[in-house]
Each structure stands twice: as structure tokens, then as C-alpha cells.
Amino acid sequence: MSGEYGIAYFDENGFVRKVCSRCGSRFWTRDPERDTCGDAPCDTYTFIGAPLFREHSAEELREKFLSFFESRNHKRLSRYPVVARWRDDIYLNIASIANFQPLITSGSVPPPANPLVISQPCIRLEDLESIGKSGRHLTMFEMMGHHAFNKRGGDEIYWKNETVQYCDEFLKQLGVPPTSVTYKEAPWVGGGNAGPCLEVIVGGLELATLVFMDLEAVYEKGEISIDGQWYRKMETYIVDTGYGLERFVWASKGTPTVYDAIFPEVIDELLSSIGLEHPMQSYGNELIEIARLCGVMKRKELEKKFQSRLGDFFRRIMAPMETVYAIADHTRCLAFMLADGVVPSNAKEGYLARLVIRRTLRMLNSLQCEMPVEELVALHIKLMHDSFPELEDSVDRINEILALERSRYRDTLSKGERIVKQMLKKEKELSVDTLIDLYDTHGIPPEFVKEVASSAGNIEVDVPEDFYSLVAKLHGAEEQHHAPEPELARLHDRIRAIPKTARLYYEEPFSKDFDATVLDCFDNFIVLDRTLFYPEGGGQPADTGILGNNLKVVAVRDVDGVILHEIEGDTSGISPGMHVRGSIDSRRRIAHMRHHSATHIVIWAARKVLGGHIWQAGAQKGELRSRLDITHFKRITDDERRKIELLANEMVMRNEDIKATFMERNEAERRYGFQIYQGGVPPGKELRIVEIGNCEDVQACAGTHCTKTGEVGPIKLLRTERIQDGIERLWFSAGEAAVRAIQTRDALIKKSASVLRIPEERLPASVERFFDEWKQLRKENERLRAEIAGLRVEQLRMRAMDMRGVKVISEVVADATMKDLMRMASQLSDEGFVTLLISGMTGNVVCSVPASAPAVVNAAEVVTNVTSVLGGRGGGTARSARGGGNRLDKVEAAKEAGLKTIASRLA
RNA sequence: GGGCUCGUAGCUCAGCGGAAGAGUGCCUCCUUCGCGAGGAGGAAGCCACGGGUUCGAAUCCCGUCGAGUCCA
Numbered sequence: 001m002s003g004e005y006g007i008a009y010f011d012e013n014g015f016v017r018k019v020c021s022r023c024g025s026r027f028w029t030r031d032p033e034r035d036t037c038g039d040a041p042c043d044t045y046t047f048i049g050a051p052l053f054r055e056h057s058a059e060e061l062r063e064k065f066l067s068f069f070e071s072r073n074h075k076r077l078s079r080y081p082v083v084a085r086w087r088d089d090i091y092l093n094i095a096s097i098a099n100f101q102p103l104i105t106s107g108s109v110p111p112p113a114n115p116l117v118i119s120q121p122c123i124r125l126e127d128l129e130s131i132g133k134s135g136r137h138l139t140m141f142e143m144m145g146h147h148a149f150n151k152r153g154g155d156e157i158y159w160k161n162e163t164v165q166y167c168d169e170f171l172k173q174l175g176v177p178p179t180s181v182t183y184k185e186a187p188w189v190g191g192g193n194a195g196p197c198l199e200v201i202v203g204g205l206e207l208a209t210l211v212f213m214d215l216e217a218v219y220e221k222g223e224i225s226i227d228g229q230w231y232r233k234m235e236t237y238i239v240d241t242g243y244g245l246e247r248f249v250w251a252s253k254g255t256p257t258v259y260d261a262i263f264p265e266v267i268d269e270l271l272s273s274i275g276l277e278h279p280m281q282s283y284g285n286e287l288i289e290i291a292r293l294c295g296v297m298k299r300k301e302l303e304k305k306f307q308s309r310l311g312d313f314f315r316r317i318m319a320p321m322e323t324v325y326a327i328a329d330h331t332r333c334l335a336f337m338l339a340d341g342v343v344p345s346n347a348k349e350g351y352l353a354r355l356v357i358r359r360t361l362r363m364l365n366s367l368q369c370e371m372p373v374e375e376l377v378a379l380h381i382k383l384m385h386d387s388f389p390e391l392e393d394s395v396d397r398i399n400e401i402l403a404l405e406r407s408r409y410r411d412t413l414s415k416g417e418r419i420v421k422q423m424l425k426k427e428k429e430l431s432v433d434t435l436i437d438l439y440d441t442h443g444i445p446p447e448f449v450k451e452v453a454s455s456a457g458n459i460e461v462d463v464p465e466d467f468y469s470l471v472a473k474l475h476g477a478e479e480q481h482h483a484p485e486p487e488l489a490r491l492h493d494r495i496r497a498i499p500k501t502a503r504l505y506y507e508e509p510f511s512k513d514f515d516a517t518v519l520d521c522f523d524n525f526i527v528l529d530r531t532l533f534y535p536e537g538g539g540q541p542a543d544t545g546i547l548g549n550n551l552k553v554v555a556v557r558d559v560d561g562v563i564l565h566e567i568e569g570d571t572s573g574i575s576p577g578m579h580v581r582g583s584i585d586s587r588r589r590i591a592h593m594r595h596h597s598a599t600h601i602v603i604w605a606a607r608k609v610l611g612g613h614i615w616q617a618g619a620q621k622g623e624l625r626s627r628l629d630i631t632h633f634k635r636i637t638d639d640e641r642r643k644i645e646l647l648a649n650e651m652v653m654r655n656e657d658i659k660a661t662f663m664e665r666n667e668a669e670r671r672y673g674f675q676i677y678q679g680g681v682p683p684g685k686e687l688r689i690v691e692i693g694n695c696e697d698v699q700a701c702a703g704t705h706c707t708k709t710g711e712v713g714p715i716k717l718l719r720t721e722r723i724q725d726g727i728e729r730l731w732f733s734a735g736e737a738a739v740r741a742i743q744t745r746d747a748l749i750k751k752s753a754s755v756l757r758i759p760e761e762r763l764p765a766s767v768e769r770f771f772d773e774w775k776q777l778r779k780e781n782e783r784l785r786a787e788i789a790g791l792r793v794e795q796l797r798m799r800a801m802d803m804r805g806v807k808v809i810s811e812v813v814a815d816a817t818m819k820d821l822m823r824m825a826s827q828l829s830d831e832g833f834v835t836l837l838i839s840g841m842t843g844n845v846v847c848s849v850p851a852s853a854p855a856v857v858n859a860a861e862v863v864t865n866v867t868s869v870l871g872g873r874g875g876g877t878a879r880s881a882r883g884g885g886n887r888l889d890k891v892e893a894a895k896e897a898g899l900k901t902i903a904s905r906l907a
Numbered sequence: 908g909g910g911c912u913c914g915u916a917g918c919u920c921a922g923c924g925g926a927a928g929a930g931u932g933c934c935u936c937c938u939u940c941g942c943g944a945g946g947a948g949g950a951a952g953c954c955a956c957g958g959g960u961u962c963g964a965a966u967c968c969c970g971u972c973g974a975g976u977c978c979a
Contacts, residue, residue, distance in 0.1 A: 348979095
């Protein structure tokens with residue numbers, strides 16, 4: 001790819017291309033003496049303690065960057081959320097370009113502006129273990145980026161030359177000495193795209209990455225291969241730059257770590273709460289020396305190098321300091337995640353939030369820091385007020401969520417403590433497999449197990465260093481890219497030339513019949529020029545109905561805007577050019593329509609009642625009922641459910657307009673924000689926006705809707721269900737279906753009341769009374785049976801026979817249960833009788849042999865012989881055995897068989 | 908989206924095919940000036956729910972509901 005880096009700006013500005021003497025990479029520099037690329041691990045962090053340009057705050061630097069590009073014709077965009085709501089392949093926003101993937105980068109949707117500049121908060125959790133230790137890793141960081149989207153054959157906005165020029169000029173404006181900058185060549189790969197790239201390095205630190213994205217991944221063999229993956233040139237070629245805001249600020253301050261540069265107030269707060277001082281106070285010079293080497297040497301090597309000078313400095317001072325750094329980092333990350341609406345849970349992005357929360361709690365605990373995590377998050381939000389005032393709107397909710405998470409984790413750990421203690425009672429040591437199991441199924445971290453084991457049982461537990469990767473291995477690595485299904489590809493080819501179908505169902509949502517011309521007919525599919533049939537999509541099922549001469553439409557699909565009517569049966573009578581009449585099952589359609597509008601109303605009401613974090617996590621509309629999954633951090637109470645229901649019905653009664661308009665995508669996002677993507681992200685540059693009332697609820701939605709909320713009819717919330725931690729499912733019915741649902745419930749109550757012969761309103765009290773009485777009678781019955789068994793024992797005792805000096809009882813008891821038999825037999829055998837009892841009612845058999853009887857009588861053998869007569873089986877020990885059979889007519893014969901067995905043994 | 912675990916007395920749990928158990932809390936009595944403590948006795952269970960297998964299910968299998976947890 002060496003040809004990719006022939007850039008005029010380098011030639012015209014005295015740059016030379018060199019090869020790094022350490023790593024062999026090629027790089028560009030103005031300094032002819034330089035022979036290393038400048039990047040770690042080839043060079044040290046020279047800027048620490050000696051910054052290369054004037055000190056900047058984050059606000060200052062961000063503003064400089066944005067206005068620099070603004071004055072160079074770039075449009076400034078405000079930040080996107082850190083949760084990637086518009087993508088289904090990633091949960092969190094990992095880069096500024098992620099905002100524009102995949103629809104804009106692929107060229108199918110135009111960019112919101114071109115060129116543009118943005119500073120995007122991003123979250124990456126891959127290097128979780130390095131946070132706090134490396135001095136440079138952050139879970140949450142701002143990627144400042146300027147982007148230009150070019151199309152082959154179109155007018156080029158700009159490409160490599162301008163990109164390098166902008167970068168160089170920006171650095172110059174900041175006051176970075178030109179000779180200290182190197183541009184290192186490095187191919188870039190990510191998110192299904194790739195391209196050549198220049199890493200911009202100053203003072204040993206990579207400050208920015210200039211990516212020239214012009215390749216996309218393909219699944220079959222292609223033109224270019226990188227790391228075993230095939231790529232081809234895209235129709236578009238995109239300038240994707242990433243300037244690390246925090247790194248610039250760090251470089252400008254020259255502090256030992258990036259953390260000290262970005263959130264020193266939080267670090268101070270933490271240090272003072274645990275009574276520690278910052279190592280800069282007493283070990284300033286050493287710390288700077290160490291920090292400079294951080295990119296070059298591994299931790300072990302550093303410790304060895306400073307061992308003689310500093311003793312156990314790393315263990316005593318650096319280790320807690322690193323934890324402080326990590327906590328300060330994690331809490332800043334949480335501020336963004338939670339403010340942007342992530343609900344902690346055990347799945348999807350919610351799990352990532354919980355992961356960060358629990359790590360933070362564990363670390364706070366290890367420092368014995370009493371400070372609640374929510375206070376630290378609130379402090380971050382306060383400190384970032386000037387840059388991100390919107391975070392403050394969520395402070396109350398964040399407090400509630402974090403307090404809840406704290407108590408949940410406390411519960412998990414105290415339960416874990418019990419489990420481990422229980423285990424230690426039985427086992428002397430805990431294997432690695434046990435540790436993995438404890439973590440995997442109960443969430444008990446091995447460090448915690450070790451602690452419990454040594455304090456409670458004085459048992460040492462070895463936690464392997466690669467513990468967490470062992471856990472990861474257990475879950476295996478699946479994740480494969482799915483090539484598009486061949487069936488769909490075939491359909492795409494077939495309909496390529498067909499014009500998009502006119503959608504009559506939007507203009508005439510209540511119509512039933514229509515006329516149309518057949519454009520194509522193949523397999524079982526009919527394509528028309530216009531249709532009333534709604535294709536399946538957005539959780540709304542397709543319409544059914546009739547086409548032409550009684551052809552049954554069983555499914556309807558939308559492929560690239562062409563609507564395919566799937567027919568059950570013979571379509572041979574249909575050919576292109578024919579005129580056909582269609583009619584849909586309008587009763588079904590109207591039911592779907594009501595449920596669809598009701599879905600929007602319910603989520604609006606839920607958001608009003610529960611809070612702004614409510615987000616649709618899935619939905620399915622039906623004729624009789626629909627379901628809506630929403631993100632929420634605790635169970636919805638009955639009271640909340642009633643409030644939501646009432647509010648939704650108030651919206652219906654207000655009879656507000658439901659307006660659907662087509663709108664340019666960027667315009668819609670600008671006007672309404674990302675909340676329009678509740679039901680996922682539809683493709684295309686134009687969106688259909690459905691608005692209820694005056695912006696009460698706005699969603700991008702292709703479904704059919706009522707035109708007034710009043711047409712929806714009554715909305716009945718049937719039940720709530722927790723389908724996952726952090727996701728509640730609401731079941732509801734609308735319109736006619738709601739009335740029917742209410743009637744069904746009514747009938748249930750009526751029927752129950754009539755069975756008990758009481759008025760409906762007495763139902764709860766009476767049911768409770770009946771239940772209590774039933775419990776009492778059950779006990780009474782139990783007591784009486786025991787009494788009867790006692791009386792029977794006396795009778796049985798008198799009927800005992802003597803077999804060679806051994807007292808034997810073998811009797812059929814008419815109406816005894818298994819429990820009765822056991823009760824009697826055990827008492828009799830205690831008194832020295834060899835006892836065999838058979839129930840004439842249930843066919844149960846019990847044999848009990850007293851300890852005093854000769855060992856030759858085997859209860860299990862007796863029972864086996866007896867039950868074989870009864871047509872059943874049984875078993876037990878030589879002293880006591882049970883069994884049974886269902887041939888109740890054979891009980892007398894069975895008794896004789898038992899007696900015979902006993903007699904033969906005593907003979 | 909995938910995996911694992913758990914629902915038994917008010918609470919914490921044992922039992923894992925043959926009469927529902929322990930600890931703790933609760934009630935009564937004894938000991939004590941009283942408290943703590945100790946002793947004796949007692950009450951308290953739809954063994955989550957619904958099916959199936961079995962002579963027999965808290966126990967095994969399937970489903971439902973509820974809870975916990977790990978991974979992508």
C-alpha cells in the first residue's frame with residue numbers, strides 16, 4: 001500500500017519519508033535527524049513534565065478544534081448519544097464515524113452536512129484491565145473528527161492532501177513545534193471498512209488518526225486482503241479522522257497521566273476521602289520519570305528498574321493510585337452511559353453498564369472508600385457542566401439507579417458469602433472449575449471467594465492470573481458475519497427493474513378495495529403498480545385478503561420498495577399488464593392499525609410516568625393484543641401500570657391528530673432527535689414520521705395508523721412481564737379487542753363468584769376465608785388419621801401370629817394411605833413385630849422388620865414378592881421397604897405371598 | 908441473542924425417588940429482682956404453578972411464572 005501515501009503536502013513542506021529503526025514502520029517527518037517513528041514503544045513520552053504547547057482545558061481545546069474546521073467550511077454537529085441506537089451491530093458509540101455507519105458511509109443516505117466536524121463522546125470497554133494502569137486508557141473519551149464524504153465520479157469534497165494539511169495547520173495553531181510531529185503509515189481496519197491511515201504522533205503520544213476509508217469487507221474472495229479478510233473498493237471514499245481530545249489536553253499539561261489532566265478534582269476528592277496523598281507530592285520526579293517510560297516498558301520491567309531506588313513503591317503507592325484513577329475514569333463513563341439512557345441489566349448494553357458499575361463498586365471497596373458511587377458520578381456531571389449541560393437532567397434518575405445497583409450488588413455478595421461458606425463446610429479446597437462456576441452462575445468474583453475462604457475457613461485459594469480469559473473461553477467465540485441470504489439476493493435481482501409500488505394504505509388507511517395493474521408475476525409472487533396491502537414490518541403483521549379472481553394473499557413483503565404479494569395456490573392466470581381488483585381483510589387491518597397507534601400512545605404514557613430512559617426494546621402488534629418491551633430498571637408496580645393505562649386513555653379521549661409525513665432523514669434527526677428510532681432504524685434517505693398531537697410522541701414508522709387518537713378506542717393494559725433484567729414487557733389490547741379483553745375478565749370474576757355463591761365484591765375476602773378453612777381442615781384430617789392409626793395398631797397387635805418364636809403381623813388395612821401404613825408399621829416394628837401391611841384402598845405396601853428379628857427376614861424381598869402379585873414394584877432396605885401396585889382385587893393373595901416369604905425365611 | 912443456577916417454615920438454607928427437616932425468629936412455661944443467657948414445650952409448609960414418567964415425585968422430565976448470574 002506504499003503508493004497510498006504519496007501526498008503532495010508532504011513533498012511541498014519539506015517532509016521526508018523514513019523507516020523507523022525500531023519497528024520498521026514508515027513515517028513522515030520534517031526532522032531529517034529523526035530515525036524512530038515517535039510512537040510507543042519506539043519512543044518515550046517526552047511531553048510529560050515538559051509539554052510541547054500551551055496548557056489547554058478540554059473546553060478550550062474542543063472549541064479551538066471545532067472552530068478551526070468551522071472556519072474552513074465544515075459544518076459543526078452536536079454530539080450523538082453514547083448508545084448507538086441507530087445501529088444493530090454495536091451497543092456503544094465507539095468513534096465519531098460510527099455516527100454515520102452504515103447508511104451514510106455506504107452512500108445510500110446523504111450525510112447531514114459535508115464536510116462536517118464533531119466532537120463525539122465514545123465508550124470503549126475492550127481495555128478495561130488497562131484503565132488506571134497504563135496512564136493513557138480511558139473507557140470514555142471524546143473523539144474529535146472532521147469528515148468528508150466523497151463519491152466516485154462525483155465532485156470531491158477533499159481527500160488526503162487537505163486532510164494532512166488541516167492537521168498540520170491545526171497543530172501549528174496550537175503551538176506544536178513542526179519538527180516534533182511525525183505521521184506514521186499504518187493500514188486501518190474497523191467496523192467492516194478499511195483503508196490507509198496516518199497516525200499523528202507528538203512527544204511520543206499518538207494524538208490523532210487520519211483514516212482514508214475506501215474499502216469495504218466482502219464475503220467472497222475480493223481484490224485486496226488484510227489480515228485474512230477480503231475487501232473491495234467502495235463507491236464512496238471517506239475522510240475519517242479521530243483527534244483524541246483528552247490526549248491533546250494531556251499533552252498540553254504534561255501531567256503524569258491523562259487522568260490527572262482531565263479530572264484532577266475527582267481524583268483529589270477520592271484521595272482525600274481515603275486519606276491518601278497524590279504521589280506527585282512526595283515522589284514528583286520519580287513519577288514523571290516512570291510515566292515517561294510507561295509506553296515503552298512493561299509494568300514488570302518498570303518495577304525491576306526502580307526496585308533499588310523506590311523499594312515497594314509500586315505495591316504501596318502506585319497500586320492504590322491506579323485504582324483511584326480507574327474509579328475516576330469509570331464514574332465519568334457511567335455519567336454518560338446512564339444519562340444517555342442505558343438501563344443496567346444482564347443483557348446487551350445494560351450488561352456493559354452493570355459491568356462498569358460493579359467494577360467500580362469492587363474497586364471502591366478494595367480501597368475501603370465509603371463514598372457512594374453516585375456522588376462521584378454527580379461530581380463529574382457538575383464538573384462537565386459547561387461542555388455537557390444535558391447530563392444534569394438525569395442526575396436524579398442516575399442517583400436512583402446507582403443506589404439500586406449498589407444494594408443489588410451487596411445482596412449478590414452476601415449471598416455469595418453464604419454459598420462459599422456452605423461449600424467450605426463440605427470441601428477443603430476450591431478448584432479453579434469451582435471458582436469459574438461461582439463467578440459464572442452466581443457472579444461471585446474469585447477475589448471475593450479468596451477473601452471469604454481465608455477469613456472464614458482459613459483456606460487458601462489460588463486465583464489463576466488468566467481467570468477472566470478462562471471464563472471467556474468457556475462461553476466460546478461464535479460471532480460470524482452472515483452473508484446475505486441467497487433467497488433475498490435472488491429476489492433483489494428479479495425486482496431490480498420494477499418501479500417501486502405506490503402505497504395506497506398510507507393515503508387511505510380505512511379503505512378496503514382497490515384497482516391495480518400487474519407489473520410482474522413469478523413463483524408465487526404478484527407485483528402491482530399500487531396496493532392497499534400492508535407488507536410486514538415494524539412489528540405490524542402483513543395484511544391478508546384477495547387479489548383478482550379469488551387469489552388468496554397469505555403474505556406481503558417489501559423488498560427495496562417493491563411490494564410482493566405472496567399467493568396461496570395457482571397464479572398461472574395472472575400475467576403482466578392485466579388489471580386486477582384487490583380487497584384486504586379490513587377488519588384485521590383496522591385492528592392492527594389501532595394496536596399500532598396504541599403502541600405509540602402507550603410508550604408515550606410510559607415515558608411520562610416512568611421517565612425519559614424509557615426506550616422501546618421490541619414490539620409486536622396483533623389483532624387481539626399487542627406487546628411492547630420497554631427498558632426500565634425495576635419492576636413496574638400495579639399503581640404505575642394503572643397510571644400508564646389512564647394516561648393512555650386520556651390521550652385517546654383528547655382525540656389528538658396523528659399525522660404522518662415524509663421527511664428528509666437529516667432534517668428529522670435534527671428536529672426530533674434520535675428518539676424517533678424507537679422501533680429500530682429504517683433504511684433510506686427519506687423517513688416517514690408519525691407524530692401524535694403537538695409533538696407529544698414522534699417516531700420514524702412505516703406502519704398504518706389511525707388519523708385521530710380517538711379512533712384507537714379504549715386501551716387496556718393486560719399485564720406486565722419481566723422478560724429480562726431491565727426490560728419490562730407490556731401486554732395490551734386496543735379498540736374492540738380491549739372491550740373483549742375486559743369482558744373476558746369480567747366473565748372470569750362472575751364465574752368465580754357464582755361458584756362460591758357470593759357477590760363479586762366479596763370474592764377476595766371469601767376466597768381468603770375458604771383457603772384458611774381448607775388449611776385448617778387439612779390439618780385436622782392429618783391429626784385424625786394419626787389417631788386412627790394409633791387405634792388400629794392395638795387391633796393389629798392382637799392379630800399377631802407366632803412363627804418359630806418371632807411375632808409376625810401380616811394384614812390388609814381397608815382404607816389406609818401410605819402415610820398411615822408407615823406410621824403403624826414403624827410403631828409395630830419398634831415393639832418387636834415383623835410387620836407387613838397392605839392398603840386395600842391404594843395398593844400401597846409397607847414392610848418393616850425390627851432390629852430384634854433374625855437377620856434372615858428381608859423387608860425388600862418381602863415387598864418385591866408382594867408387589868409382584870399386585871402388579872407393581874417396590875424396594876427399600878432389609879429393615880424397611882415400601883412399594884405398591886394397582887391390582888386391588890389381589891390384596892388377599894398378596895398378603896399370603898408375603899406371609900409365605902416370611903415363613904420360608906424363618907423355617 | 909446464547910449459556911448456567913435457584914424457587915422448601917417469617918428469614919437463611921439442608922433434603923434430590925419411599926412418613927417434610929435444621930438453624931434462626933415467633934408463642935407458652937421454667938430458671939432470674941430485671942436484662943442477657945440457659946432449660947422444656949408449641950405454633951408455623953398448596954416443597955412457586957401446570958402437565959408427564961412411576962406402585963410411589965419436594966426429589967426425575969417438559970412447560971409456565973418468578974428471581975439471580977455470566978458471556979457476545
